[in-house]
Amino acid sequence: MGNKYIRLFACCLIVKGNRRATLVDLQRGDFIFLPLQIAELLLQSNSVTVAQLTSAYSEEDAGEISKYFDHLIKNEYAFYTDEPESFPLLCLDWKTPNHITNAIIDYDRNSFFNIRDVVNQLEQLGCATIQFRFYDAFDFSFLMQTLTHVADGIGKIRSIELSLCYNPLISKLQYLKLINLFPRVISVVIHSAPDGYDYKFPGSIHELRYIQQKITNETHCGFISPEYFRANKYFFTESLQFNSCLNRKIAVDKTGDIKNCPAMKHSFGSVFSTSLLEISHQPDFQKVWSMNKDKIEVCKDCEFRYMCTDCRAFIPDEYSKPAKCKYDPYTMSWA
Amino acid sequence: MPMILILTAHGDHSTDQTIDWLNYYNVQYQRINIDDLLANHTVAYSIDHNHSEFTIDQHQTSDFKVVWFRKSGVFRSSDLMLQSKNILSDQLSSFLSFEYTAFIQALTISFTKAKWLCNIEAVNSLDKTKQLILASKAGLDIPESLITNDRKQAIAFLQKLKGKSIIKPLAESEIFGTPENKYSISPKLLSKDFFRYFKRKKFLPSLIQEYLEKDIELRIFYLDSECYAMAIFSQLDEQTKVDYRNYNFKKPNRFVPYNLPKTILKSIQCFMEYAGLNTGSIDMIKTKSGRFVFLEVNPKGQYDMVSNPCNYFLEEKIALSLINKLN
Numbered sequence A: 001m002g003n004k005y006i007r008l009f010a011c012c013l014i015v016k017g018n019r020r021a022t023l024v025d026l027q028r029g030d031f032i033f034l035p036l037q038i039a040e041l042l043l044q045s046n047s048v049t050v051a052q053l054t055s056a057y058s059e060e061d062a063g064e065i066s067k068y069f070d071h072l073i074k075n076e077y078a079f080y081t082d083e084p085e086s087f088p089l090l091c092l093d094w095k096t097p098n099h100i101t102n103a104i105i106d107y108d109r110n111s112f113f114n115i116r117d118v119v120n121q122l123e124q125l126g127c128a129t130i131q132f133r134f135y136d137a138f139d140f141s142f143l144m145q146t147l148t149h150v151a152d153g154i155g156k157i158r159s160i161e162l163s164l165c166y167n168p169l170i171s172k173l174q175y176l177k178l179i180n181l182f183p184r185v186i187s188v189v190i191h192s193a194p195d196g197y198d199y200k201f202p203g204s205i206h207e208l209r210y211i212q213q214k215i216t217n218e219t220h221c222g223f224i225s226p227e228y229f230r231a232n233k234y235f236f237t238e239s240l241q242f243n244s245c246l247n248r249k250i251a252v253d254k255t256g257d258i259k260n261c262p263a264m265k266h267s268f269g270s271v272f273s274t275s276l277l278e279i280s281h282q283p284d285f286q287k288v289w290s291m292n293k294d295k296i297e298v299c300k301d302c303e304f305r306y307m308c309t310d311c312r313a314f315i316p317d318e319y320s321k322p323a324k325c326k327y328d329p330y331t332m333s334w335a
Numbered sequence B: 001m002p003m004i005l006i007l008t009a010h011g012d013h014s015t016d017q018t019i020d021w022l023n024y025y026n027v028q029y030q031r032i033n034i035d036d037l038l039a040n041h042t043v044a045y046s047i048d049h050n051h052s053e054f055t056i057d058q059h060q061t062s063d064f065k066v067v068w069f070r071k072s073g074v075f076r077s078s079d080l081m082l083q084s085k086n087i088l089s090d091q092l093s094s095f096l097s098f099e100y101t102a103f104i105q106a107l108t109i110s111f112t113k114a115k116w117l118c119n120i121e122a123v124n125s126l127d128k129t130k131q132l133i134l135a136s137k138a139g140l141d142i143p144e145s146l147i148t149n150d151r152k153q154a155i156a157f158l159q160k161l162k163g164k165s166i167i168k169p170l171a172e173s174e175i176f177g178t179p180e181n182k183y184s185i186s187p188k189l190l191s192k193d194f195f196r197y198f199k200r201k202k203f204l205p206s207l208i209q210e211y212l213e214k215d216i217e218l219r220i221f222y223l224d225s226e227c228y229a230m231a232i233f234s235q236l237d238e239q240t241k242v243d244y245r246n247y248n249f250k251k252p253n254r255f256v257p258y259n260l261p262k263t264i265l266k267s268i269q270c271f272m273e274y275a276g277l278n279t280g281s282i283d284m285i286k287t288k289s290g291r292f293v294f295l296e297v298n299p300k301g302q303y304d305m306v307s308n309p310c311n312y313f314l315e316e317k318i319a320l321s322l323i324n325k326l327n
């Protein structure tokens, strides 16, 4: 293989951290770790052959390197080729035709803003995904009503995530009815439940996730952990340029305040007195959108930075890494 | 106000995404889902001595400067058809579907002055054999092929190919049967002696082609003379070796962007011109020996499967192509 070139598949991207690198597989949604030296070699590998790459190394080291390469080939992260110029890198652009792409609407028993009105405004903004987070138990007819508002719209909203408070009066079958009636519902999490488990509806692809945790307000968010990492093209390319949580997001907190995120202190106005459209076009509102991981202390040296959902709500100061992150890229350890 | 007419099917995600871009660029369009055309729209074609005029809802055909034929829409699953199913052992539904085809034909012919993205007439007049002939004429390499209904001919052809051959449907690949017993009609490898042990001397004309030792498969989306190519590493996986559509969901084939050699690009442009197409999805194979072999073009192919892995933003490019044709 010496006179061939080793090429990573274009969907496998190297992210160098302070002490090691990750090889992020955007197609299969996974990642592996790489030593920094191997990452460096791979980054040069489209212009020089494997033999040239290893020529500066002792026989022993060259052997180690080839072993590493073989491992990457065997696991389909890379391939050998005679014509590296035929295999261009992946274009890493991210763009969207929609001014707002996602929204959070919080509600509890004291909230009294009009959900239908907010939903209509979101449709006008082109928002494709809405997350509803209900902190108190609402009855079935309220859930039906809320989803009907979305279903009656012009069809811009394509997916709905529900975070609901456990209500013993709503049966699993009623939830199934809801999901079947409103196919745009893609996930249902029921918090404050007596038991935590995932329930799969028999003969259906749908499921309910029950969790015991009591989610009573917006502070139950912003956790950083490998189980929340996302390795996909959309997320990765967006993270390269923009904030991976807040870009093109708009939130209405339980009091009706319009924010970048319900847990952030700053309110840009209230749904009772102004429109989402107006707020979302304000430069101040959009400022946080471009806060990508390369601008954030510590995160900018972290090998997980384009898989990790950021959080700007819980931070000691503007450029700090999320307070709820326990990872240290300088020691490669989780506290 | 000149408009774009989009002929597509209900729930087509690729159409939705392109429409998002049309909205972004602020242009007028009308979407028609062919499967619910009859239920949700009013159509009328009036013909008299002096002139003929087609109207769809409040628009006349002349309002549409550009027509994008994205998808045919499955008339079979429309309400009208479902109601007529099983009546008189499906004779009624077969009549209805002929009527419907005739109507669509009339509709498309009425757009004499519009610019098309994916001209329906070009699509309808292009079968697999014609594609191979045109491709070869345009300088593309094609697999050696034989369509025959005769066992002797088939045996001789296999001998000439030294045993390595595949058989595939002349029209489309299909899966049918009952939920318990599924038959998949798709490209299959033929054993060397397949026709020797075949009892019948004559059979339905079948397409036999030389088997190509794949290095990679290429899926190329063509739009207004540009090629957006993707390489599929299907030979790494036994399950997808003959046809990458035998998807392996656990470990999907690698899909990566690809740069085509200039000569191949030129030939593809030439071929598409011969075929009268300004868009389409082209399947090719690059063999182990370095041949680039044309297999087929699907004018209404799913561009999503190229756009997404390669991050080509084809949805936006299609929107821009339509807008370009408006001006």
Ligand code: SF4
Binding pocket: A224, A293, A298, A299, A300, A302, A303, A304, A305, A308, A309, A321, A322, A325, A326, A327, A328, A329
């Ligand atoms: S340091 Fe930053 S990028 Fe790394 S895991 Fe923590 S929050 Fe994520």
